[in-house]
Amino acid sequence: MRRLIGPALRLGSLLGALLLLPLSTVGCQRAASGLLGGGAGESTEAVLVALSEARAWQRRADLLLLDGDLPGAIHSVQEVLQIPFPANAPEAEDVRLDAHLRLARLHLRTGGEEGEKKALAEVEKGRKIATRDSFFRAHLENVAADVFRARGERVTDPTEKKEAQRQELEAHERHIAIDKRLLRTLLNLPPEPTKGDGR
Amino acid sequence: MTRLHALGLSLGLSSLLGATGCAHQAPQAEAPSTPSSGGEIATLERRIASAKTSLHGGVSRSASSEAAPASAPSAAGSGPYGRCDAVCQAAAEICTCHRRICALADDLKDGRSADSCRRSQRDCEDAGKGCAACGG
Numbered sequence: 001m002r003r004l005i006g007p008a009l010r011l012g013s014l015l016g017a018l019l020l021l022p023l024s025t026v027g028c029q030r031a032a033s034g035l036l037g038g039g040a041g042e043s044t045e046a047v048l049v050a051l052s053e054a055r056a057w058q059r060r061a062d063l064l065l066l067d068g069d070l071p072g073a074i075h076s077v078q079e080v081l082q083i084p085f086p087a088n089a090p091e092a093e094d095v096r097l098d099a100h101l102r103l104a105r106l107h108l109r110t111g112g113e114e115g116e117k118k119a120l121a122e123v124e125k126g127r128k129i130a131t132r133d134s135f136f137r138a139h140l141e142n143v144a145a146d147v148f149r150a151r152g153e154r155v156t157d158p159t160e161k162k163e164a165q166r167q168e169l170e171a172h173e174r175h176i177a178i179d180k181r182l183l184r185t186l187l188n189l190p191p192e193p194t195k196g197d198g199r
Numbered sequence: 200m201t202r203l204h205a206l207g208l209s210l211g212l213s214s215l216l217g218a219t220g221c222a223h224q225a226p227q228a229e230a231p232s233t234p235s236s237g238g239e240i241a242t243l244e245r246r247i248a249s250a251k252t253s254l255h256g257g258v259s260r261s262a263s264s265e266a267a268p269a270s271a272p273s274a275a276g277s278g279p280y281g282r283c284d285a286v287c288q289a290a291a292e293i294c295t296c297h298r299r300i301c302a303l304a305d306d307l308k309d310g311r312s313a314d315s316c317r318r319s320q321r322d323c324e325d326a327g328k329g330c331a332a333c334g335g
Contacts (some may be wrong), residue, residue, distance in 0.1 A: 046254060053250035056243045063236045063243075079247075084254055135285075138292065145299070162307065169303045169315060172296040176322055179289040179296075183329055186286050 043086045050085045054095045057083075058102070074106045093129060097136035100126035104143040108150060116154075119147045133185070138178040145171035283333035290326035297323040 061076040080099040085092035100122045107118035123144045130137045145168045152164035184191060297319035304312035 049250045049253045053247055053254070056246045056250070060240055060243045060247075063240050066236060135288070138289075142292075142296075145296075165303050165307055166312075169300055169307070169312060172300050172303075173315060173319070176293050176296050176319055179293050179326070180322060183286060183289045183293075183326060186282055186289070187329055187333075 043089070046086045047089050047091055050083050050089075051091060051095065053083050054080045054099070058099075061102070061106075070106060070109060074103060077102050077106065093131060094134060094136050096129055097126050097134070097140065100129075101136060101139055101143060104140070104147070108143070108147055112154070113151075116147050116151055119143065123147070133178050133181045135182065138175050138182065141171045141175035141178065145175065283330070286333045287330040290323075290330040293319070293326040294323040 057076050057079045061073040064070075064072040064076060077099050081096055083095070085095070104119040104122035104126070107115050107122060109115070110118070123140050126137070126140045130140075148164045148168035148171060152161050152168060155161050155164060181191065183189075297316075300312075300319045301316040304316040
């Protein structure tokens with residue numbers, strides 16, 4: 001596991017540094033219009049500014065959670081979905097999927113059937129905006145599995161319990177299917193022939 | 200943008216944004232509030248307001264703006280180290296899912312679940328081989 005975490009942290013630090021470096025100079029010069037809709041340079045900077053805003057909302061949610069303010073944290077993460085990324089910025093999808101992912105987890109923490117429904121609704125919103133395979137997309141299925149697991153533990157009716165367990169298993173299967181496709185891409189292998197069950 | 204570059208970008212953002220997955224799903228314990236959290240929230244809110252101003256009507260390009268995004272995909276996923284890191288992350292997730300699928304199959308006790316358990320075991324083994332062989 002150390003092999004996995006170390007590089008990930010370094011990547012995070014690298015991207016964090018890349019993000020912060022340009023932002024340290026943002027705000028020094030004023031122009032007539034905003035960054036959105038500008039040329040290539042403005043678009044690049046707009047992505048960085050948008051990423052910075054997303055990170056700030058997520059960090060704000062972290063702090064609110066530390067204070068036990070779950071509704072405040074949910075609201076904070078919802079704000080990430082309102083950030084106007086430049087059109088066709090590939091980063092936008094990942095940032096939004098990450099927000100849906102976290103919202104689903106936060107709703108699940110509110111507990112009960114209502115929390116589960118809201119969590120699944122966030123998962124579904126994420127599925128709808130995903131245009132490609134990614135770890136973010138795969139992790140949505142992980143959250144779906146968590147929701148069904150919580151449902152399986154909450155309900156007392158044996159038939160409902162079994163159904164929840166079956167749905168959890170299917171979510172894990174979808175997660176594996178996405179990770180397998182990611183692996184094939186990473187290993188430069190051709191896509192696996194599609195089978196009847198989508199795996 | 201190639202599929203691999205898109206994936207690399209995702210991996211970098213995944214690290215940056217702190218996304219969690221099958222292999223990292225333990226819920227975070229609530230920690231007591233720190234006296235400085237209010238101050239940090241205020242700082243974050245100023246940063247957010249500044250970003251909103253920039254995006255909607257206010258800031259020109261910075262001198263170093265061209266330095267960042269081009270570096271992100273290659274740093275995150277295209278190099279052998281980042282690529283193998285991602286391969287092994289996917290393998291770890293597949294194996295975590297496999298263990299849970301087989302635990303569920305033990306409860307469900309039906310043919311479909313048993314098949315799923317066997318398939319996921321093969322997937323875990325194959326993914327583990329891919330991780331072990333990567334970069335070697």
